[in-house]
Amino acid sequence: MARSLAVSVARAVFDTTLGPGGLLRRRTKERPERDASADESGVVALADTPSERELAAEAPRTDADAAAPSSPPESGVSAADDDTSRTRVEAVPDARMPAMPSPEESVLAVAHELSYTWKYGSTRPDLHTLYEKSKDLMWNARTRLAWDTDVDPQAEIVSDAFNPIYGTDIWRRLDKKREVPRLRQHLASYMISNFLHGEQGALLATSQIVATAPTADAKLYAAAQVFDEARHVEAYDRYLNEKIELVYPPSPYLKSLLDTVLTDSRWDMKYLGMQILVEGVALGAFGLIHNTAKEPLIKEITHLIMQDEARHVAFGVLSLKGVYDHMPESELRDREDFIIESSKQLRDRFLAQEVWEAAGLPKKECEEAAERSEMMQMFRRLLFSKIVPNVKRLGLMTPRVRRGFEELDVIEYEDWDASA
Numbered sequence: 001m002a003r004s005l006a007v008s009v010a011r012a013v014f015d016t017t018l019g020p021g022g023l024l025r026r027r028t029k030e031r032p033e034r035d036a037s038a039d040e041s042g043v044v045a046l047a048d049t050p051s052e053r054e055l056a057a058e059a060p061r062t063d064a065d066a067a068a069p070s071s072p073p074e075s076g077v078s079a080a081d082d083d084t085s086r087t088r089v090e091a092v093p094d095a096r097m098p099a100m101p102s103p104e105e106s107v108l109a110v111a112h113e114l115s116y117t118w119k120y121g122s123t124r125p126d127l128h129t130l131y132e133k134s135k136d137l138m139w140n141a142r143t144r145l146a147w148d149t150d151v152d153p154q155a156e157i158v159s160d161a162f163n164p165i166y167g168t169d170i171w172r173r174l175d176k177k178r179e180v181p182r183l184r185q186h187l188a189s190y191m192i193s194n195f196l197h198g199e200q201g202a203l204l205a206t207s208q209i210v211a212t213a214p215t216a217d218a219k220l221y222a223a224a225q226v227f228d229e230a231r232h233v234e235a236y237d238r239y240l241n242e243k244i245e246l247v248y249p250p251s252p253y254l255k256s257l258l259d260t261v262l263t264d265s266r267w268d269m270k271y272l273g274m275q276i277l278v279e280g281v282a283l284g285a286f287g288l289i290h291n292t293a294k295e296p297l298i299k300e301i302t303h304l305i306m307q308d309e310a311r312h313v314a315f316g317v318l319s320l321k322g323v324y325d326h327m328p329e330s331e332l333r334d335r336e337d338f339i340i341e342s343s344k345q346l347r348d349r350f351l352a353q354e355v356w357e358a359a360g361l362p363k364k365e366c367e368e369a370a371e372r373s374e375m376m377q378m379f380r381r382l383l384f385s386k387i388v389p390n391v392k393r394l395g396l397m398t399p400r401v402r403r404g405f406e407e408l409d410v411i412e413y414e415d416w417d418a419s420a
């Protein structure tokens with residue numbers, strides 16, 4: 001091979017600091033009758049024209065904030081194929097990258113192994129079938145979806161019954177003409193924004209899996225998934241900007257989980273974190289949204305994305321099957337800790353902590369009401385209906401993980417059919 005190995009820095013780009021209030025708002029439509037006080041809660045207007053946005057994106061950046069890799073690469077890679085070679089990709093400054101992150105970007109330094117394979121024929125028919133399905137079922141977010149649908153961002157896009165404070169004293173005190181519509185817009189934005197950021201995390205993690213996967217079948221499948229995730233990002237981003245007109249930064253819980261998955265050099269942790277945990281919880285959330293959404297465009301977007309995500313979770317399960325059967329106890333302990341801690345983070349995301357203040361409501365009171373809400377407790381448990389059975393299928397339902405799931409009150413799903 002004449003070309004030298006690529007040495008690069010993976011730049012994970014998240015909207016972490018989006019102005020003083022952390023929110024972005026597009027001035028795409030005039031809705032003067034509504035939400036005149038929203039700007040007081042920190043909502044920041046985005047530049048309207050492409051040229052302004054392009055200029056912002058080209059702001060000079062620095063590598064000064066790039067963190068060192070959190071842990072050295074380990075030998076956690078599965079037994080190498082004879083025709084496969086691995087190379088460590090070092091996190092080093094790239095002179096071609098400009099300095100100083102713009103407020104809309106952040107940079108994460110990562111290190112992981114890169115596998116070549118010189119055997120291009122199929123050795124994993126199960127993964128090859130998934131790859132073929134991915135190609136057959138691709139859809140175009142631009143042409144497949146009814147973007148001319150008129151969406152009122154302050155209408156009941158998702159049933160009010162899923163509002164974390166629905167039915168509480170605070171809910172009853174809200175002004176139904178002004179405060180309830182504004183809260184609906186904030187909650188819809190918060191939820192879909194975190195879907196969007198999760199999709200970007202999946203895009204980045206899957207691109208890493210293309211590099212680390214040992215077989216041609218896995219690489220080709222993962223490349224197809226990268227394209228799936230790109231379309232998911234495109235669809236949610238367009239919906240948020242054109243229809244909801246408000247974008248939240250990632251929940252700190254989600255951002256921290258994505259950072260963990262993207263910086264861990266062990267290949268199985270990427271699959272476990274992204275394909276099993278993040279995508280598993282996303283499938284649970286998408287299912288609820290799809291079944292209960294009152295707005296047809298978000299329902300259709302979510303329906304299309306769910307079909308893809310089911311393949312993504314299946315890829316994780318097929319790839320990890322058998323990997324943990326003979327893993328040394330100390331290494332297995334890392335996986336147990338990761339599952340338990342990540343599950344706690346995924347559950348806590350859904351308290352919508354960032355929304356209350358931004359929507360002009362009393363933060364502490366709303367948080368307590370959301371914590372007590374029976375509907376929210378049920379919703380948060382349901383999100384684990386895919387994760388728990390898949391963890392069990394992978395042989396990771398150890399006594400410690402079982403205790404963790406019992407504490408989260410989600411062990412009831414262990415024998416559910418995760419493919420349903």
Ligand SMILES: [Fe+2]
Pocket residue numbers: 199202228229232305309
């Ligand atoms: Fe996705």
Ligand SMILES: [Fe+2]
Pocket residue numbers: 202229279308309312
């Ligand atoms: Fe996915």
